Amino acid sequence: ADVISFDGLGVISYRFRSKKIKIVKDLISLKFRTTAGAGVLLHGEGQQGDYISLELRRARLQLSLNLGSDQCGSIQGHTSVTSGSLLDDDHWHSVVIERYRRNVNFTLDHHTQQFRTNGEFDHLDLDHEISFGGHPVSAKPSSGGVDNFVGCMEGITYNGDNITNLVRRKKVDTSSFRNLTFSCAEANSFSVFFNSTSFLRLPGQTDSDTLSVSLSFRTWNPNGLLMFTALADGWVEVGLTEGKVTVYMNVTQKKNMRIDISSGSGLNDGQWHSVHLNALENYAMLTVDGDEASTVRTAIPIQIQTGGTYHFGGNVLHGNTRSLQRSFQGCMQMIHIDDHLADLRAVEQGLIGTFENVSLDMCAIIDRCVPNYCEHDGRCSQTWDTFSCNCSGTGYTGATCHTSMYQQSCEEYQHQGKSSGSFWIDPDGSGSIAPFRVHCDMTEGKVWTMLKNNLSPQTSVTSSEQEGKAVLQITYNVTDEQLLSVSSSAEYCEQYVGYACRMSRLLNTPDGAPYTWWVGRANERHSYWGGSGPGIQKCSCGIEHNCTDAKHYCNCDADLRSWREDSGLLVYKDHLPVSQVVVGDTSRAGSEAKLTVGPLKCQGDWSFWNAASFSSPASSLRFPSFRGETSTDISFYFKTSSTRGVFLENLGTTSFLHIELRGVCVCLFV
Known part of the structure; x- marks a missing residue:
């Protein structure tokens, strides 16, 4: 089989034919299967600071690339992209990384993210080797921080080379493996x-003076019952409360002594705890x-006497005592009672314990925040049933x-009755361009949008910086977009541009x-x-x-030798704004x-001025039927003396959209 098992110690080191290589194009693919939420799948680096790394972090897959950063720090090449969720589910997942220069396709389970790496360099400069399953033994200590991979990989290819085949033929270094096997063992977990109506009941020792219970769980809910057991004289409950x-x-x-520790x-982050x-x-x-180090200990001046029955997941009614917690929704594994691992396969076969509405040998938890439906960098959070978006900031x-x-x-601010001042605007509404602050000048009968730059008025240019010329960069507090x-x-x-001069020529002759x-x-x-x-090639004069x-x-x-000046307005807007001036x-x-x-000063908003007048009941504008897929935005201003009228109507093949004015205060949306 084309499978290699990794035990957390073994690393495959694929050494290059030359000590250093400059790579402009990469094609890397593999499949992996694991129950561990963290681990290095592949890693390569160079002495110049270049690197490529594919890691599991919190059960998500992170690809990190750096094609080079300059020594001054002005060019930062580090780029990191994350994909997937809950990848420690012991299922096979496929990965393909395609890179040509700075353009990268990162595909996980047929879902592709396309991105460009940061910086200005195109080649990936690597030294000696690239490793699979962890950092190579020769890696610098700074490369650490993430455990080696524990699980299975298959179909490992690197730029046309079948790594698994090379391992079988002993053409690559596998000396770090204690026991190299070409099979994937079943996980012990x-x-x-559990859903909201589930419970699992397991037996334990009766009349013991020691209570010992351990388990692993994962959930999105901040509250839920993990375990409840009745003592000979009282009860013990373990649960989640606000995470x-x-x-x-x-x-x-x-006399009903109650002891609480937390x-x-x-812990309701979907990870195993x-x-x-x-x-x-x-x-x-x-x-x-x-x-x-964070273990909580507390004195209990009472005598423990176990009752012998342990309830997991569901609400429990024991005598007149009911669990304080709501039912647990999520997954559990590695349940130990009295320091013995519970045999859940025997439970599945009906040999021990009882259960209701649980699914055994599976964890059906899903991540409602992947993909993230929160737009504009909104932060997604979730419970078992739904997700919500935090839009603050x-x-x-x-x-x-x-x-x-x-x-x-x-x-639009002037239309709302605002006066001159600083305002946030969002020219594309709900589009991808983030809001930004501008100055709105509304004092001259026209509305001007002003964007200031970093250059102070009358900035002296007295020395040459490169090739006999002085280069002044003009930056604005907003992006080019x-x-x-x-x-x-x-x-x-x-x-406006102005050039004051003394023995400093500007444009020469035309x-x-x-x-x-x-x-x-x-x-x-x-x-x-x-x-x-x-x-x-002239000035205004x-x-x-x-x-x-x-x-x-x-x-x-x-x-x-006397001071003169050339100044005036640049008005060809397709050339604006000024981003650099070179003085020679x-x-x-x-x-x-x-x-x-x-x-930069701009006046007149084509979108806002794009108005139409409807002078009779028969007036209308007709466009092809609108197809909005799963979502769309519609916005408009209106002004009328009528109390009724249809604003918009769209007849689709399977849907209908209708907006009308009905009365002085009612807009009807159908």
């Missing part, structure tokens, strides 16, 4: 799945997840963080190479200045024929220049 393991002990011999937090309760005559000890609201909290433009969303929806945009140029949208270089236009020297088309090109004539003795780049 035997799970029990913590709690133990309640009630002994009637001491440990852990956030272990709990061990040990109670003797003088003390009780509660350990969660095997962490002895996202700028969106609604059940799935879909609806923007902000208006789409400054025009957000900038484009403002300018593309505007009717008109402008940006036919010569310009000394200074600026870079705009799409990283295109432009050699016209404010007050002029594309294709004309050259257009208006009033330059200091009539032989030149910019005041600064006269190269005078400041290295001569006595040369000085001061640069000003004003904010």
Whole structure:
């Protein structure tokens, strides 16, 4: 069989033919099966900081890549993508990693994520080897932090090489394996799945002065009964309360003395957690997840006398005492009573214990947050029955963080009666572009959207930085995508540029190479200045024929020792905003220049101005039938003196959409 079993110690080391390789294209595939929530499936790294790693973390699969970071830290290449959930289910899962330069397809169980790695490098530089099942023995200590893989793999291929076949032929290093086997043994775990009406009853020792119970569980619910047992004189209950393991002990011999202890937090995260309760005559000890350092101990001045029957999962009525907890919904395994592992296969065969509405030898828990239906980075949380989205800090609201909290433009804020000020806008509504803050100027009869940049007015440019030129980067407090969303929806945009000079030429002649140029949208270089236009290597004075020297088309090109200035508005909005200015004539003795780049200002919202008037009952606009798949957004403003009317009607093949005004205060949606 094409299967290799990994015991947590063995690692397959596939060594390259050369000590170092530069890889521009990768194709890696494998299948894995495990009951462990953490472990390294593959790892490779290079001395220059490049690496590739595929790991299980909290039962999710994480692919980490770094094609290179520069020594100054300005280029960070680390990229990490996570896929899947509850992958420690002892089922086979398939993985395919396809990379060409920075473009990566990461496929888990036929679900593909496409992404580009961070940084600017294309090659993966690896040294010596790539390992499967853990970090190689030769790896640096900093590579650690995650356990080796425990489970089975099959179909391991790396860039055309069948790794499993090479292992069989002893062509790769497997010296770290204690016992290399080509089979996948059945897991020792035997799970029990509980719903809200389930219970499992198991026998234990009677009249013992020691109570010892341990188990592993996983659930999404913060509350639920794990175990209940009646003592000869009282009872003991172990449960989840707000994500913590709690133990309640009630002994009637001491006038209903009640003892409560708890440990852990956030244990309703869907991961496997272990709990061990040990109670003797003088003390009780509660350990969660095997962490002895956080074990809770408490004195109990009572005598334990076990009753011999243990209830798991369901509500229990014992005499006049009912469990305080609701029923447990989730999975349990590795149940120990009196330090003996319960034989759940014998329970399944009806030989010991009793049960009702449980599913044996399976864990049917599902993750309702994978895929994550919370949009715009909303945080998903879940219970057994449903999921919910926490939208705080996202700028969106609604059940799935879909609806923007902000208006789409400054025009809409003015329509609401707002005055000039700073506002958050969301030009694409519920789309992928995040909301951002702009200044809205509503004082001149027009509404201007303003985006400021990092350059102070009259910034001195007195020294050359590279190749005899000074390069000034112009940055804004928004992304390029957000900038484009403002300018593309505007009717008109402008940006002021000013160049004050003393013996510092600006554009040279219309036919010569310009000394200074600026870079705009799409990283295109432009050699016209404010007050002029594309294709004309002139300043505003050259257009208006009033330059200091009539032989030149910019005041600064006269190269005078006295201060002059060329300034004006750039108004070709498809070139805006200015992202860089390269100044090329400041290295001569006595040369000085001061640069000003004003904010990007845009006016007119095409989306908001896109209005239609319906002057008679027969007026209408007709479009092809709308197909919205599983979700869609419809929004509009209206103004009318009528009390009735149909706004929108859509006739689909199987669905119907109708919105109308019915009365002064009623909008009907069907």
